[in-house]
Amino acid sequence: MSLRTAARLLSAPLRRVAQPRAAGASRAYAAAAQAALSVLESELDAIRTAGTWKGERVITSRQGPxxxxxxxxxxxxxxCANNYLGLSSHPEVVKAGIEALQKYGAGLSSVRFICGTQSIHKNLEEKLAQFHEREDCILYASCFDGCFGVLLGPDDAVLSDELNHASIFAAVFRLCRAKRFRYKHMDLNDLEEKLKESQSSRLRLVVTDGVFSMDGDVAPLQGICDLAEQYGALVFIDECHATGFLGPRGRGTDELLGVMDRVHIVNSTLGKALGGAAGGYTVGPKALIELLRQRSRPYLFSNSLPPPVVGCATRAVELLLASNEIAQxxxxxxxxxxxxxxxxxxxxxxxxxxxxxxxxxxxxxxxxxxxxxxxxxxxxxxxxxxxxxxxxxxxxxxxxxxxxxxxxxxxxxxxxxxxxxxxxxx
Structure with missing residues (x-):
């Protein structure tokens, strides 16, 4: 008797017992799957009926005007692209990405603290800190919840504009343990009331978009900074739709409104004006950036930014450091x-x-x-x-x-x- 025949005979009783159960389980699984599919189709039909269906057009060229x-x-x-400065396909930016790919490879296959930090990452962080005139910088594959969960705990408070970007809203109101307050959109009187309500907190952080992406309106940073100083709070701005082109030198909303030395933390992106690829960063006090390197989960558990992305972004920042002509x-x-x-x-x-x-x-x-x-x-x-x-x-x-x-x-x-x-x- 061959081993294959023996195995078939030994497994026959098991197959006879298992088959009815498998068939029953299969029918139940199919019914559950069909029920779930019906729910999904109903939701999709509702989106189509409401006229809010979001189709995706297929672009067959590089990004550009x-x-x-x-x-x-x-x-x-x-x-309708966030390619504000036209750098997504700028010849020097593309060339820098190709050179980084050839020299440093496609990716690091690791996170930063294990074996994913290259000299180009440190170089870009230094240039971004210089660009924003802050002490230090940390790069992220995505800045989502990079800062709030580390800086703020249950004894602290975060005060967020009600129309802040969805990623800020999720990070503040779903993933942060601090006491949370929403003030009316760009309403300094309501912000002051919320600052008064939160006076017992250890740290307080006012969080606002520098530019609100759906409406194109600019946060009243001078008034926000005045109130923050009056009530002993810190100021955080998200500059994704301002970095590179707002202000005389393109430094952003804080430069435009003359408060660069009064805003404590700046969050921004490499995925819009600065080459348009991917990734983001936070700049601020050195102590904060060092703490983020130790405890920020998106930083600790996400692969390093790919070298081509870093190369492109570095060249974009270098162009802006050298001249403000594009921004103007x-x-x-x-x-x-x-x-x-x-x-x-x-x-x-x-x-x-x-x-x-x-x-x-x-x-x-x-x-x-x-x-x-x-x-x-x-x-x-x-x-x-x-x-x-x-x-x-x-x-x-x-x-x-x-x-x-x-x-x-x-x-x-x-x-x-x-x-x-x-x-x-x-």
Whole structure:
């Protein structure tokens, strides 16, 4: 008797017993899976019915002011990327990424404290600290909850603007153990009331976006810093939509409003103006950054930033340290779009920021207009709930330093055609 035959005979009783149970389990599993699928399909149908379905267009070229989109003919003008300075495909930035890939490899296969720190990581951190004029810097694969859970405990308090970015909201209100307060959007009187309510706390941290990404409005940092100093609080700003182009030298909202020496902690990203790849960072007092290296879970348990990303971001920062010419080119282009759109009859939210939300209100209208804009060769996206509040759907336009005046005028003309078609303007 062969071993295979013996094994088959020995296992036969087990198979006879197991098969009915397996069949029953299989039917139960299939029923449970079908029930779950029905729930999912119902949720998806509700999204489609509400007009808030978020499709993904496929770009077949590099990121830039002009892109190729699958299914569209010719170059498409891109007006919805966070590529504020046009550095995502800047020749020097791309070259630096290629050189880093060749010299340092594709990735580290490790976290920073084990064997994932390279000289290029330290170099970029030094340059970012220099750029923001802070003592030290720490890089993250993602800054999500990088700071709050380490700095603040149950005896502390965090005071957050009610319209802060969703990642801040989640980090503060779901992952942080401190007492949590939400103050009305950019309302200094309400912030002061919350500061009074939290006076018994050990540490208090006021947290705000420097620029609010959906509306393009700028936080009142001077007033926030005044109140923080009056009540003994620290100030944290998220600068993802300001770093590189706001302020005379592009340092951000704190430079724009003259409070660089009064803001204690700055959080920002490499994934927007600084090359547009991925990753983020925190700059601030050296003691805080050292503590984050010891205890920040996203830092300790996430792989190091890939060398090509670091190489690209480093070159982007070097370009900004060497000249403020790119940053200064943004203001005139931003106001050209805003003024021309306002004169045409559109309502544009925010002031003087390259985030230019074209307010429409209705989610389905925003989606339909965005589709029609693409047919006219302009890539924009409709934003609706849950990205923005219900009833405040919009098309968020973002101006880049890489756009020409002709690009901006063409986008305005496309909006006018589409707006008239859908009755938004006369």
């Amino acid at each position: 002009r892109i190729s989109v699958d299914g569209s003919r010719g170059d498409i003008l891109n007006f 080119s943004m203001a005139a282009k931003t106001m050209r779009f805003r003024n021309n759109m306002t004169q045409a009859g559109f309502t544009i939210s925010g002031t003087a920021h390259p985030i230019c939300p074209v307010m429409l209100g209705d989610a389905r209208l925003a989606s339909l207009m965005a589709d029609d804009m693409l047919k006219l060769g302009v890539y924009v996206i409709g934003f609706s709930y849950p990205v923005v509040p219900k009833g405040k759907a919009r098309i968020r336009v973002q101006i880049s330093a890489a756009h020409t005046d002709e690009d901006i005028d063409r986008a305005v003309d496309a909006f006018i055609q589409t707006g008239r078609k859908h009755g938004v303007i006369s």
